[in-house]
Amino acid sequence: MTIIEAQDLRKTYRSRSGDVHALDGLSLSVPEGTVKGLLGPNGAGKTTAVKVLNTLLRPDSGTATVAGVDVLRDPEGVRRVIGASGQYAAVDEHLTGRENLEMVGRLYHLGGSTAKGRAQELLEQFDLVDAGDRPVKGFSGGMRRRIDLACALVNNPQILFLDEPTTGLDPRSRLGLWEVIKTLVGEGTTVLLTTQYLEEADYLADDISVIDHGTVIADGTADELKAQVGGHRVVVTLVDAGQSGAAREVLRRHGTDDVQADSAGRTLSVPVDGGPQTLQQVLAALGEAGVELHDAGMRRPTLDDVFLTLTGREQADDTDVDVKESA
Amino acid sequence: MSTQTAPAPAARPTAPGSGMGTWASDVWTVTWRNLIKFRRNPEMLLFAVLQPIMFVLLFSQVYAGSIQIEGGDYTNYLMAGIFGQTVLFGSTFSGFQMAQDLKEGMIDRFRTLPMHDSAVLFGRTNADLALNAISMVIMMLTGLAVGWRFTDGWVSFLGGVAILLVFSYAFSWVMTLLGIIVPTPEVINNASFMILFPLTFISNAFVQTDTLPRVLEVIANWNPISALVQAARELFGNTGDAPTPDTWPMQNPVVTVIVGSILLMVIFVPLAVNRFRQASSR
Structure with a gap:
């Protein structure tokens, strides 16, 4: 059963440099009990889409329902069954973890004693009992995200919106949070997740929608998306970037599509048809051409390749530029 | 991490919103939260507690010798002015904190709740x-000291006391609206000082207005602000023999x-409520 449905959402911001189409006809559909990953560069419209669905923003046009409730007609009805956590929807730094949870519980109108009890349960569940009575100000990044996520779970939501839940976390905290999210999903919660981390979408999401310029440009499971990009790739890393011209020529001859290079021009890759024999042929040809290699190998395409192929640019590091580009 | 614990059964809210x-x-919960923030934020308490003490001491000790009030004592005359100034500036907190909550994402948290x-x-x-x-x-x-x-x-x-607090409450709504509109909390601080300083100094807060240049x-x-100060001054019995200026608000300050x-x-x-509904994080 579809639990989140968005049809042709549009939202335009006026800015000095012209109109920015944050959402340009975005449509989405998420089946109950699954995790949908929204993947896209900064400024692509991921956060705007989530904000429309969790009632923070009104779209200029389009329709959306969450758990069968119309987002525009009954935002309060939506708010009762969702939880939101992430970039926005902060916790209060001056309040303790417990106070934050109790406040949220009271604002869900659970009543004082239920709110207190629920706060205690969540502190236990998120391993924050010891820190729970200290102001959040002193929390580590990972603890802060946990309390933030806990605040989103006070009402046992059917649907959880996570906007870049692990951005800025160290790898260990990230893994910890992933486990928490996995557990929630195992218990039947539907999750809409935005992320810039391809491995995060790969690990958590059942289905991924790649978003760019305010619209969905590709849909599918991680494997389906990877399959769109092709089969195996040969990847080589050069000792000297000056030889990239020669290397590129060799790869082009053996590949089935364009050669891609990283920004430094030292790591090149190309999709190929064959297996390890193709790698041997490429290496032999590179040897004949006198190209020196640091590293060479074959790999399956990653979501990075998907991204590059679909949007024509690399993930991240393009904060403001994209907003202007999409204007 | 003990995330394997079974989820709490039926914590779902039952009361309609x-x-x-x-x-x-809801009002009480948010008030409670804001009061806790005051208690945990020493800078804010310092501003609220020490600054008024400083103003009272500075003005009463520095100017009392050189400013004459007809048939009265400057310290008595001054106090209503200081009270007026303090509640006016105190109300800017509302704007600053509103802008801060928007910036930090607390408002978005509230707005995802029913x-x-x-x-x-x-x-x-x-x-x-409070x-x-x-x-x-x-x-x-x-x-008094x-x-x-x-x-x-x-x-x-x-x-x-009541009239000062009524005014401060009403004025804090003006600042709250400003806090929703401004792009950053700092704007509130700078703008309010630019507006509120002239407003309090070109008034009867610290001097009799007939000592000012004609304009x-x-x-x-x-x-x-003159009407506010005049109202408090009259109610405290601190006007001395200073003549009441001949304008309607000064003649009827309490009603004004x-x-x-x-x-x-x-x-x-x-x-403010309407604008708040459209506001989101920045």
């Missing part, structure tokens, strides 16, 4: 009223302040 009962409860939108604003202004009341008590104690006396009895005195005198006699405060609320409460 409408009705006066849940509204009052609570009453307006409760966020009432919780804001309520907490700031802070202003605390400032006022401290100022009054300091004033340096020789200030109210001379028209307790009823009149409490009337003076400023006219402005001062129509300045709403009460009507003015009601007008501010009638205009700015709906404006």
Whole structure:
């Protein structure tokens, strides 16, 4: 059963440099009990889409329902069954973890004693009992995200919106949070997740929608998306970037599509048809051409390749530029 | 991490999000949160507690020797002016904190909850009223220590306190709206000082307006802050023999302040609530 449905959402911001189409006809559909990953560069419209669905923003046009409730007609009805956590929807730094949870519980109108009890349960569940009575100000990044996520779970939501839940976390905290999210999903919660981390979408999401310029440009499971990009790739890393011209020529001859290079021009890759024999042929040809290699190998395409192929640019590091580009 | 624990059964909210009962409860919850923040934020308490003490001491000790009040004592005359200035500046907290909450994403958290939108604003202004009341008590104690006396009895005195607080509450709604509109909290601080300093100094807060140059005198006699200070001053019995300027608000300061405060609320409460519904994080 579809639990989140968005049809042709549009939202335009006026800015000095012209109109920015944050959402340009975005449509989405998420089946109950699954995790949908929204993947896209900064400024692509991921956060705007989530904000429309969790009632923070009104779209200029389009329709959306969450758990069968119309987002525009009954935002309060939506708010009762969702939880939101992430970039926005902060916790209060001056309040303790417990106070934050109790406040949220009271604002869900659970009543004082239920709110207190629920706060205690969540502190236990998120391993924050010891820190729970200290102001959040002193929390580590990972603890802060946990309390933030806990605040989103006070009402046992059917649907959880996570906007870049692990951005800025160290790898260990990230893994910890992933486990928490996995557990929630195992218990039947539907999750809409935005992320810039391809491995995060790969690990958590059942289905991924790649978003760019305010619209969905590709849909599918991680494997389906990877399959769109092709089969195996040969990847080589050069000792000297000056030889990239020669290397590129060799790869082009053996590949089935364009050669891609990283920004430094030292790591090149190309999709190929064959297996390890193709790698041997490429290496032999590179040897004949006198190209020196640091590293060479074959790999399956990653979501990075998907991204590059679909949007024509690399993930991240393009904060403001994209907003202007999409204007 | 003990995330394997079974989820709490049926913690789902049952009460509907409408009705006066849940509204009052939401307002109280947000007020409570804002009061805790005051307690945990030493800078803010310092501002609310030490600054009034400093003003009372500075003005009463520095100017009392050189400013003459007809038939009265400058310290007595001054206090209503300081009270007026403090509640006016105290109200800027509402704007600053609102802008801060928007910036930090707290407002977005509130807006994903099935609570009453307006409760966020009432919780804001309520907490700031409490802070202003605390400032006022401290100022009054300091004033009493340096020789200030109210001379028209307790009823009149409490009337003076009430009128200052009513005005501060109404004015904090103006600042709350500003806090929703401005791009950053700092803008509120800078802009309010640019506006509020002239507003308090071109008034009867610290001097008799007939000592001002003619143009400023006219402005001062129509300045709403003058009416506020005049109202408090009369109720505390601190006017001495200083003549009351011949403008309607100065002749009827209590009515002016009460009507003015009601007008501010009638205009700015709906404006702020409406604007708040559209606001989101920045």
